[in-house]
Amino acid sequence: MNGDPLPRRTFLANLVLGVASSLGLGALGARFFAFLSPPAPPEREVEFSAGPLAAIPDGGGAIVHLPSGHVALERTGDGVRAFSAVCTHLGCVIQWRPDPTAAWFCPCHRGRYDRAGRVVSGPPPRALAAIPAEVRGGEVFVRMKLHAREDLA
Amino acid sequence: MSLSMQKLLVAVLSLALFAALIAAGGVDARRQAEARKQAVAALDAAANPQLARGRAVFAKYSCNACHGPGGTGGIMNLNAETGGQVNSLLRVSETYTSAELMEKIRTGVPEVEKGDPTGPSPPLRMPAYRDLVAGTEMTDLVAYLLSLRPPPGTAKSTAW
């Protein structure tokens, strides 16, 4: 290789080659990357039965695991409030552990929430997400988003 | 073949590959749409398999013949107390428990209430399904019926 500048024809040929091959191989790479990213599954808002009201002690709480996710239920008399049982900090499932100041407890980093799902102490940044719930005929119903499962079974 | 020609050949082939992969994008989009449709159908069934089964029972015994597709009503039943039509089923969950609904399906309605007592008897009656629908078919059907909801924003129908 000498130090002379490339003739214009060679430069153009190289440029065309460079652009074309980048496009071709780039498209191939893009397809490969798209393959690695599975499409988001469709969702539906669905009403699920969260079980009989009687299963939750009056003034108490319970965790229910539905196909659409983990639900925290809190009962006062004949009324029920539902929240997502997923801790807003890093995603662990909370527990019903009442004490003088709080109602829900997250074992991972000791986050605490009150009966209304608001953060009392610990690292969680937000209150528990509320879930629409109603009681019909002694049974608790919640409305949640269900998405098609990714698992194969 | 000169060097420039070779470079041109590789460039042309690369562009052809690029074009083919763009076309592949179109093919993929179509297949994705197909797969998505199936996934949605599966999701509907998975959301509550019992409801899917119940819907199948509803169709099996031709309930829609009198109660309308999906229980929406609209089938004429002259002088019936329920607005001259066979009643829709969209609000059964408001007035029936599952036990009451099961009993209704088992016994049927041998004589439909007249709207005008002096008028003719309504021609359509509900048969007794006691001997036809039982066991899991019955529970699935009832679960399906109790899941029916009127479209949002509709007025309350006459209680019956």
Added chain:
Amino acid sequence: MKGRLTRWLAERVPISMEELRRPLREELPVHLRTWLAWLGGTPLMLFGIQAATGILLTFYYSPTPHLAYESVRRISTTLRYGWLIRSLHQTAGQLMIVAVILHIIRVFVTRAYRAPRELTWVFGVALFLLTLGFGFTGYSLVYDSLSYWATTVGTNLVAHVPFVGPHVLWVLRGGADVNPNTLARFYNFHIGVLPTLMVLAVGAHLVFVRLHGVARLEGDARRETYDFFPDHVLREAAVALVVLLALVVHAMRSPPGLGEPADPNVTPSHIRPEWYFFPSYRWLKMVPMQVGIWTTTAFVLGMLFWPWLDAGLERLAPGRRLGTWLGSAAFLFTLVLLVWEAVT
């Protein structure tokens, strides 16, 4: 600034640019420019495609009997470009076997296996057997009806090998019948053991090719050379792009399908291995099992040690080209068996 960077690099990576550029400036003899010579690189290109698409497929494939079929179905229908990746993998696999066979024919016809290139040939035959192994193990992973039973029948043959057969089969299958161990094992062969052996064998094969140079056709005394870079590289790139283009277009025109899920209780009526096993399949249907096993072994050994066999035949009848006759006859016989099985 640039001077400082260059010095920093030169201190830590003590190879001069001159040394790095030398392989690029290598001069290749012009007889490499013929299309016959292309047949050598093509299997390697296709192997590259197999490795890339294969790695992508492992992100979604599940090697358990319960989930294998469903994972393949999901790849083929739900995932973005899954159909393309799977089709590339399947088709390139088949093409690779064809390319290897064509390359073997080229080397055979040009008698390039003769001294001092015998070891190149031996590693080449090993590569051929490894490629067939890839085909067999890969086919077993789909776990649809044909795949499951083809694997069952194929592995059962091993049991008939004298003395060691049943023990080898036990280890091959990881138990008595085709069971969850079997699929896991075949998967491991396909993505672990065989690729490792393949890379080693390709390495050895290429080392020997480089050491001896690509053999010339008899009578070709040209002394001209051409550049490796950019001349030869561009040629290789053109061939690779043609292959890739053909594969992509084919994928769009006939996306990969899937048979019925495997049912261990029901053997389908038309069970067959893949086309590259048709010759042995046909042969084993024609002769008693033991005869079949021994003749197949002899055939493979004959292929492996062909350079010495050929040299021996040459000494026996100088100039009569007995080796060429024998080899051609063996190839034609295999071809006849293949076509016969294909049409019946």
